[in-house]
Amino acid sequence: MSILVNNISKHFGSQKALDQVSFDIKQGEVVGFLGPNGAGKSTLMKILTGYLQADEGEASVANCDIEKQTSILQSKLGYLPEHNPLYSEMYVREYLQFNASVYKTDKHRVEEVIRITGLSPEANKKIDQLSKGYRQRVGLAAALLHDPEVLILDEPTTGLDPNQLVEIRALIKGIGGETEENGKGKTVFLSTHIMQEVEAICDRVIIIDKGKIVADRKLTELQQKGEQVIFVEFDYKIENVALQRLPHIKDIKSMGGFAYELTFDTQEDMRPAIFDFAHDMGLKTLQLNRKAKNLEGLFAELTRK
Numbered sequence: 001m002s003i004l005v006n007n008i009s010k011h012f013g014s015q016k017a018l019d020q021v022s023f024d025i026k027q028g029e030v031v032g033f034l035g036p037n038g039a040g041k042s043t044l045m046k047i048l049t050g051y052l053q054a055d056e057g058e059a060s061v062a063n064c065d066i067e068k069q070t071s072i073l074q075s076k077l078g079y080l081p082e083h084n085p086l087y088s089e090m091y092v093r094e095y096l097q098f099n100a101s102v103y104k105t106d107k108h109r110v111e112e113v114i115r116i117t118g119l120s121p122e123a124n125k126k127i128d129q130l131s132k133g134y135r136q137r138v139g140l141a142a143a144l145l146h147d148p149e150v151l152i153l154d155e156p157t158t159g160l161d162p163n164q165l166v167e168i169r170a171l172i173k174g175i176g177g178e179t180e181e182n183g184k185g186k187t188v189f190l191s192t193h194i195m196q197e198v199e200a201i202c203d204r205v206i207i208i209d210k211g212k213i214v215a216d217r218k219l220t221e222l223q224q225k226g227e228q229v230i231f232v233e234f235d236y237k238i239e240n241v242a243l244q245r246l247p248h249i250k251d252i253k254s255m256g257g258f259a260y261e262l263t264f265d266t267q268e269d270m271r272p273a274i275f276d277f278a279h280d281m282g283l284k285t286l287q288l289n290r291k292a293k294n295l296e297g298l299f300a301e302l303t304r305k
């Protein structure tokens with residue numbers, strides 16, 4: 001496993017920022033860590049990168065125990081913190097060369113990461129002259145310098161304009177997984193509160209809310225096209241055999257009382273058909289809601305206050 005998190009908890013005073021968090025990530029997976037503000041994303045990332053200590057639990061990154069093997073860990077891990085600290089007085093190439101010497105990385109690698117991150121046109125500029133998008137690229141370039149196995153990126157696209165967003169997302173997607181360009185299957189764990197970002201970049205999403213993991217799904221599971229789920233509540237009992245007569249019906253789940261969760265094998269909105277069906281059966285429809293099966297729906301359902 002590339003990242004293994006086992007029952008990690010962290011308190012700040014009386015507040016529980018992380019509550020028994022567990023999951024694992026395989027090599028080459030690009031996983032989005034999604035959650036509302038204050039959910040605990042940065043706290044977990046700081047723990048995994050050795051900037052904070054957990055109160056309970058254990059974790060390993062690139063097969064290194066995060067507490068016992070910190071120096072090997074740093075050689076296998078690239079980290080882009082949320083507030084990317086850069087020396088703004090330095091020139092881009094100079095800053096990367098400085099980092100390369102700190103990490104004892106081959107100087108040739110500086111030119112390689114400049115190319116990979118699209119920094120060539122800005123490489124001779126001072127960092128404080130760069131746009132936010134290019135500063136983010138410098139942070140990414142620095143995180144990639146020592147060719148780490150695992151990349152942990154804390155909100156890598158915050159504050160970028162739409163064009164930069166597209167470029168940085170493509171860059172991250174290209175770094176992760178097994179691509180022809182890198183051929184190495186880097187693992188990428190990135191935090192965000194933007195669902196479209198997860199859909200654009202990730203293979204899998206882990207959703208955290210109030211310090212607890214509330215979902216862990218493959219994106220392919222969430223993109224099952226051609227299905228819809230509708231929650232319906234009638235004012236009186238109806239037999240399953242009667243509900244089976246609804247067009248496109250695939251599954252009927254009884255939700256207690258006179259309520260049902262109906263799955264249809266079509267994208268066409270089936271609410272009018274259910275309404276007419278109830279009317280024909282002499283029933284009143286008390287509730288009729290289409291349940292989103294996509295990421296947006298799942299996120300709203302799981303993190304609603």
Ligand SMILES: Nc1ncnc2c1ncn2[C@@H]1O[C@H](COP(=O)(O)OP(=O)(O)OP(=O)(O)O)[C@@H](O)[C@H]1O
Pocket residue numbers: 012017035036037038039040041042043044193
């Ligand atoms: N050093 C700290 N001292 C006290 N409380 C903290 C500290 N760091 C984080 N917290 C609290 O822990 C909770 C989780 O914070 P964290 O920064 O991990 O959330 P997040 O999911 O990254 O949020 P955001 O999306 O807003 O960056 C928050 O309520 C935050 O206020």
